[in-house]
Amino acid sequence: AQKVTQAQTEISVVEKEDVTLDCVYETRDTTYYLFWYKQPPSGELVFLIRRNSFDEQNEISGRYSWNFQKSTSSFNFTITASQVVDSAVYFCALSEAVTNTGNQFYFGTGTSLTVIP
Amino acid sequence: DTGVSQDPRHKITKRGQNVTFRCDPISEHNRLYWYRQTLGQGPEFLTYFQNEAQLEKSRLLSDRFSAERPKGSFSTLEIQRTEQGDSAMYLCASSLRRERETQYFGPGTRLLVL
Numbered sequence: 430a431q432k433v434t435q436a437q438t439e440i441s442v443v444e445k446e447d448v449t450l451d452c453v454y455e456t457r458d459t460t461y462y463l464f465w466y467k468q469p470p471s472g473e474l475v476f477l478i479r480r481n482s483f484d485e486q487n488e489i490s491g492r493y494s495w496n497f498q499k500s501t502s503s504f505n506f507t508i509t510a511s512q513v514v515d516s517a518v519y520f521c522a523l524s525e526a527v528t529n530t531g532n533q534f535y536f537g538t539g540t541s542l543t544v545i546p
Numbered sequence: 547d548t549g550v551s552q553d554p555r556h557k558i559t560k561r562g563q564n565v566t567f568r569c570d571p572i573s574e575h576n577r578l579y580w581y582r583q584t585l586g587q588g589p590e591f592l593t594y595f596q597n598e599a600q601l602e603k604s605r606l607l608s609d610r611f612s613a614e615r616p617k618g619s620f621s622t623l624e625i626q627r628t629e630q631g632d633s634a635m636y637l638c639a640s641s642l643r644r645e646r647e648t649q650y651f652g653p654g655t656r657l658l659v660l
Contacts, residue, residue, distance in 0.1 A: 473652065474639075520589075536589050538587055
């Protein structure tokens with residue numbers, strides 16, 4: 430079973446619109462970590478945020494914000510006032526603390542965001 | 547540049563040939579990971595090292611694949627007798643051992659097997 434599901438394969442928005450990327454995860458561990466990465470066309474995965482399962486406080490960083498809800502096993506990512514430079518593939522990832530001692534990441538299939546000028 | 551580096555960035559080879567990729571992690575990071583990413587998919591875990599010890603291997607890592615990290619610094623990933631299905635982006639990441647540290651990724655090596 431997929432541990433991380435990103436149901437939105439592709440999203441297109443017009444510049445300055447807000448956009449939310451969904452991430453739903455599945456784990457039996459009570460301690461786990463969630464991540465978002467950005468992969469621009471150049472290919473390198475760029476770290477955006479890390480969240481542990483005990484910290485449900487939402488976070489805002491500039492135009493980016495993240496909504497973590499354990500009750501629905503979701504960790505959604507919102508870009509406010511999108512810009513063309515936000516065009517990329519965005520990946521959500523899960524790391525389990527108990528069953529996964531190696532700290533390998535489980536990635537979703539990614540959401541390709543295109544921001545149209 | 548103190549990030550993760552990978553070499554080469556691109557490799558084209560003929561089926562049946564052997565290829566080797568190199569990864570240089572961030573210098574103070576003692577954990578190193580290899581992932582494979584195919585088109586339209588997220589990265590999939592292959593193997594990881596803590597210092598020079600290879601501690602976990604995915605079932606994706608067939609016996610044609612071997613990885614080493616001889617001195618706990620750089621790592622190599624070798625694919626023997628390449629097949630067309632090996633065509634993918636091979637990503638390397640590194641992290642500190644402290645609990646659930648963030649993994650930082652290199653630019654990847656894109657392999658095309660003809």
